[in-house]
Amino acid sequence: MTDGRTGGSARAFELLEPLVLAATVRVHAPPGGYGSPGPGTTWGSGFFIAPGWVLTCAHVVGEGGGATMRITGREVGITFSSGGNGATGTVVGRVECVLPERLEERRPARGALWDLPDLALVKVLAPVSHACVWLTDRSRPRFDEVAYFGCTEDLGTPEITGRTTRLRGSAGNGAAIRLGDDDEIEPGMSGGPVVDLVRGEVVGVVKARRHTGGGGLAVSVVQLRTLPSGGPGQTGLYHRIVQAHDLHHYDEHLSDLDTRRTWTDVQDELAAPDGDPYGPGYGGRGRLAPGERTTLFGLLAELPPPGSSEVVRALAEAARGEEPDPHPPAPLSWRDGVGMLYDPPGGAGEVLGMLRYATDVSVADYRGPAAPGADEELWDWTRAAAGRLWRPQRRELGERREQGLVARGARVHALTGRMVRGPAARLSGGLPAGASALLELWAHAWERGVYDWRVSVLAGPAHPGRVTPVDSGARASMRALPEVLRAPLAEAFRRTDTDEAAAVLEVAVDPELFGAAVDEWRLVGGVPVGVQRPVVFRWAAGSRPPAPEAAARWSRVSAGPLLDERADCVRGRPRSPSAPWLAGLPDNTVPVHCRAPDGEPALGSLHAVRDLGYGVVVVRRPPADPGAPCAPFHRGQREELAEAGRGEALPRRLQVLRGRMYAADPDAYWAAGSGLVWEDPARPLPDEEPLQGDL
Numbered sequence: 001m002t003d004g005r006t007g008g009s010a011r012a013f014e015l016l017e018p019l020v021l022a023a024t025v026r027v028h029a030p031p032g033g034y035g036s037p038g039p040g041t042t043w044g045s046g047f048f049i050a051p052g053w054v055l056t057c058a059h060v061v062g063e064g065g066g067a068t069m070r071i072t073g074r075e076v077g078i079t080f081s082s083g084g085n086g087a088t089g090t091v092v093g094r095v096e097c098v099l100p101e102r103l104e105e106r107r108p109a110r111g112a113l114w115d116l117p118d119l120a121l122v123k124v125l126a127p128v129s130h131a132c133v134w135l136t137d138r139s140r141p142r143f144d145e146v147a148y149f150g151c152t153e154d155l156g157t158p159e160i161t162g163r164t165t166r167l168r169g170s171a172g173n174g175a176a177i178r179l180g181d182d183d184e185i186e187p188g189m190s191g192g193p194v195v196d197l198v199r200g201e202v203v204g205v206v207k208a209r210r211h212t213g214g215g216g217l218a219v220s221v222v223q224l225r226t227l228p229s230g231g232p233g234q235t236g237l238y239h240r241i242v243q244a245h246d247l248h249h250y251d252e253h254l255s256d257l258d259t260r261r262t263w264t265d266v267q268d269e270l271a272a273p274d275g276d277p278y279g280p281g282y283g284g285r286g287r288l289a290p291g292e293r294t295t296l297f298g299l300l301a302e303l304p305p306p307g308s309s310e311v312v313r314a315l316a317e318a319a320r321g322e323e324p325d326p327h328p329p330a331p332l333s334w335r336d337g338v339g340m341l342y343d344p345p346g347g348a349g350e351v352l353g354m355l356r357y358a359t360d361v362s363v364a365d366y367r368g369p370a371a372p373g374a375d376e377e378l379w380d381w382t383r384a385a386a387g388r389l390w391r392p393q394r395r396e397l398g399e400r401r402e403q404g405l406v407a408r409g410a411r412v413h414a415l416t417g418r419m420v421r422g423p424a425a426r427l428s429g430g431l432p433a434g435a436s437a438l439l440e441l442w443a444h445a446w447e448r449g450v451y452d453w454r455v456s457v458l459a460g461p462a463h464p465g466r467v468t469p470v471d472s473g474a475r476a477s478m479r480a481l482p483e484v485l486r487a488p489l490a491e492a493f494r495r496t497d498t499d500e501a502a503a504v505l506e507v508a509v510d511p512e513l514f515g516a517a518v519d520e521w522r523l524v525g526g527v528p529v530g531v532q533r534p535v536v537f538r539w540a541a542g543s544r545p546p547a548p549e550a551a552a553r554w555s556r557v558s559a560g561p562l563l564d565e566r567a568d569c570v571r572g573r574p575r576s577p578s579a580p581w582l583a584g585l586p587d588n589t590v591p592v593h594c595r596a597p598d599g600e601p602a603l604g605s606l607h608a609v610r611d612l613g614y615g616v617v618v619v620r621r622p623p624a625d626p627g628a629p630c631a632p633f634h635r636g637q638r639e640e641l642a643e644a645g646r647g648e649a650l651p652r653r654l655q656v657l658r659g660r661m662y663a664a665d666p667d668a669y670w671a672a673g674s675g676l677v678w679e680d681p682a683r684p685l686p687d688e689e690p691l692q693g694d695l
Contacts, residue, residue: 009145009164012197015266016147017162020195021201022131023048024160025034025080027060027122027191032091042158045150045192045206046078046122048132049221050244051242052666054078054122056191057207057219058098059114062107063124071098076122080130081160093122094664097237099226116175117223118207121237127661127669129625132248133193133202134263135221137297137339139327141177141203143167146196146208148179148218150189156190164197164214174327175223177204181215194218200290225329235305235367240667242333243301250298251629253291255572258627264294270599286349292385293338296358299381300334302374302635304366315364319357334361351385351450352393358382359397363404365411371642372561430682431534431651435460436504436683437492438467439485440541441513450475455488457495458506459680468495482521488620489523493533497689502533504651506678508685510540511606514597514675515621519658530658534651536678537619539610541685547613549587554615554681556587564638567591568605572630577606583612590614590647592637594630596622599676614679616647621673634668650676 024047042062062071072095098104099119149162165182179185179194185206194204204218227238252262267290288296306312309330316337317326324340331337341353362379379401386394438458444450452474459466471488489505498502507518514537519530529535559628565585567577574595582591582605591609595602597619609617618637623630640657644650654676654686660668 012145012270013147013162015261015269016195016197017198018145019131019261019266020047020133020149020162020193021160021264022081023133024149024151024192025054025078026081026158026160026188027054027056028077029074030077031090042151042153042188043076044188044190045160047149047191047193048080048130049135049202050132050241050666051248052124052127052669053241053244054093054124055205055221055224056120056122057114057205058103058118058120059061060191061095061120061206062098062103062114063110071095071104071120071660075125078122078124079158089128091128092125094125096121096123097228101228110640112206116172117219119205119219119223119227121227121241123664123666125664127624127666127672128629132245133195134200134267135224135242135245136196136199136201136203136247137335138203138342139222139325139331139336139339140170140174141167141196141220142198144195144196144198146179146203147190148185148192148194148204149185150192150206152186152188159191162195167203168215170220171214171217174220176207176217176219179206179215179218181210184214185209185216198270198449200263200270212259222329225332225500227673233284239305239333242335243305244667246294246297246301247632247635249294250301250630251299253294254631255629257572257629264290267362280345286351286383288351290353295381296338296354296385297335299378300338300358300361302377303334303361303370304368305332306334307365307367311364312337313340315360317358318360319353320344321353327331337361349478352389355382355386355389355397356400359400360404363401363408365408368644371639372563415656430506431648431680433461434498434503435496437489437496438506438508438685439489439518440508441481441516442540443510443512444475447475450477451481452476453481453485455485455492456686457492458683458685464682465684465686467686468579470495478516483522486523489529493524503531505533505535506538506683508538508540509533511597511603511610514606514619514677515673517621517673519675528658528662530655531662534655535652536654536676538677538685539679541687546681547611548584550613550615550679551681553587553613554647554679557590557616557647560588560644562641562644562647563589564592564634564641565589566594566634567617568593568595568602569630577608579608579612582608582614590616590618590641590650592618592634593632594620615678616650617677619675621675623673633674636670637674651678 002301024045026043027046044056046054049055050386061074061076074095076093077090078093081088097118100115102558103115109342145166147162147164149160151158152161163183165180168178168180170177192206193202196203202221204220207219208216209216224238228235232284249263255263309332320341322345337357338354343349343355344350344353356380359382362375386397436458438456440454442452444452453471453476455470457468469499470492473484476484493503519535520528523529563586569575591614593602593605597606620633640653644653654674657668659670661672
């Protein structure tokens with residue numbers, strides 16, 4: 001019996017369409033932008049592949065803005081649906097790169113086909129909440145039923161629509177795939193996604209239509225692997241995007257903040273067609289379930305990239321038991337290695353090969369040090385997922401792990417004395433030992449929403465507790481404070497800045513004001529103050545006597561290594577930690593708060609960590625999307641703390657992060673709203689009563 005639902009590709013389209021529509025965008029001139037055509041004219045389509053990154057065709061952004069302009073660096077308009085409530089928005093994006101790179105010097109005539117792979121990556125220039133597609137990990141698509149999406153104007157207004165067809169073969173040495181002639185491809189659909197309806201994954205980018213009849217060409221998304229590598233010692237753009245893509249879907253899969261279907265949920269619902277042993281009819285010993293695959297990719301994304309493509313290929317071959325498909329382009333990420341393990345030889349199940357691969361990756365050499373515990377977490381998941389295997393196979397995985405650990409230990413021992421690795425090699429400079437600018441804010445005693453303030457120069461360790469007043473005032477709203485404080489802070493900076501470094505701005509407030517966006521104030525030259533100099537919070541002067549544990553905790557944090565601990569949430573759910581639990585954490589712990597600092601349980605947690613003597617605490621302002629998972633924030637903070645090594649590097653590292661956000665780096669958007677409480681005992685605050693305004 002059936003359940004009354006449609007079946008086959010129709011049902012798959014029904015399930016996938018909302019997810020694809022939420023991630024597909026219309027590409028046009030930037031709002032208030034240049035040239036012809038105007039902002040209302042569609043250049044083509046694109047789709048979000050990772051937070052802050054849109055993939056489209058090079059000819060969409062190349063022809064759309066004029067043939068004489070350089071493509072890379074060009075700004076474009078991106079109109080998209082938020083995916084959460086159906087609302088649309090328009091943002092500005094900048095073309096980060098085009099493939100092939102020679103398109104910058106040699107472009108075809110208007111209307112002619114652009115050279116393959118004809119791809120462009122657009123970086124969104126502001127943090128926005130949006131959906132992302134799921135990209136295939138396979139090196140080549142299977143020729144099954146697909147849907148393609150893009151911007152059409154069938155009813156007179158631009159809208160994103162989808163149509164179904166089949167893949168009919170490949171072209172351009174696998175760089176392109178042929179779309180069947182079941183329906184028309186309209187001009188505005190160029191740059192839109194092609195979705196495999198059997199597996200629920202994006203396999204291509206719509207490129208061209210046939211002049212006669214329907215159908216056309218799409219570019220394989222595997223061509224993203226041809227992105228510039230970034231050079232020795234640098235993380236390439238491809239790995240950055242794939243990592244962000246996998247972590248996005250991993251976080252969505254783990255989050256229980258809403259009931260919206262995710263790509264993982266839909267992939268789980270797609271039924272494998274009869275006779276296809278490699279489709280997503282998951283379960284049993286043969287294949288990983290979609291949730292398991294999403295988790296595996298998320299854990300792999302937590303690791304630094306592999307040292308080379310050959311490392312990935314060698315591990316895939318060892319796990320598969322035969323040489324994997326040599327189809328170009330070469331695998332560049334740990335994720336790509338998983339994509340080489342489908343269709344195993346002899347009809348063997350895919351799970352064993354993938355768990356072998358995950359085991360080997362957990363003990364592999366990475367391009368840089370892994371975040372603490374990341375490789376162990378991958379192994380813990382692998383061991384748990386292996387519960388479905390026969391005992392000899394489980395024993396094999398355990399032996400692979402042990403042998404890998406021994407081999408890795410031998411390699412590390414051989415390198416000892418020849419190179420410095422780990423946090424000590426990456427320490428940022430500490431804060432200047434001299435004077436700093438001190439801003440004190442107090443909520444007004446008799447009026448809600450207004451604040452009293454005082455700006456001073458704090459002498460620093462050479463003269464503990466000495467302050468030189470600059471200016472003070474009362475009854476200023478939070479909105480008015482940046483303008484009110486422009487001149488006093490400029491004077492404080494003139495007194496404290498040196499020719500070697502900009503001085504620190506220390507903001508002493510009650511925990512309720514740790515959400516104040518002081519780092520975003522534009523005081524000098526239009527650049528946020530948090531980009532120009534380190535900005536840290538202090539517990540308000542005289543709010544509570546120092547805890548007995550404060551000196552020991554500060555000493556351990558100063559010595560490192562640093563440990564992070566989620567203080568006010570568990571898997572995104574708010575919690576109020578008990579004082580005994582907080583007191584029992586190691587002294588080198590940095591409590592990390594992701595909730596709004598002006599509400600419970602975050603506020604109670606902040607008071608608790610203050611009373612227990614924690615001098616270094618991470619806080620965050622409320623995100624723009626309250627339903628967004630907090631996992632990216634915690635993951636980023638964990639990596640920052642691990643790389644910093646010691647507490648003295650944290651204020652400068654946060655300044656660098658703010659600079660990256662100001663430069664519109666999507667890989668730093670997770671840090672939006674981050675703040676650092678920095679209670680250095682060598683820089684005591686004056687023990688004075690707060691201002692209370694005019695009587």
